[in-house]
């Protein structure tokens with residue numbers, strides 16, 4: 429199954445999340461494009477390293493956006 433990194437933005441959460449599980453990474457306030465690019469690189473790395481099976485269990489994470 430292919431998983432995708434999805435950009436989510438609402439009052440509670442701004443950042444990347446996974447299309448297959450509850451994995452997510454909150455984006456900090458970014459001052460510049462360089463900072464944004466660096467963050468996106470980090471997010472991609474983290475995304476690549478996460479295991480969906482481990483995150484799918486976290487049903488208690490109520491702040492999860494609908495993505």
Ligand SMILES: [Zn+2]
Pocket residue numbers: 431446447448449450451478479480481483
């Ligand atoms: Zn995942």
